Amino acid sequence: MDNFWIIAIGFMAIILYHTVRWFLGMKPDLPSQDSDDGWHISSSDDDRD
Secondary structure (H helix, E strand, O other): OHHHHHHHHHHHHHHHHHHHHHHHHHOOOOOHHHHHHHHHHHHHHHHHO
């Protein structure tokens, strides 16, 4: 069960991270390159699994 909670919490953290990055990316006062970097960084995280 411990592994389940680690995976579940990690999965929720990734979703929350994507949501925050998307929300920040929607703001016109922030450069779009910021959110692009976030997506690239998260892609490498998926490959690490």
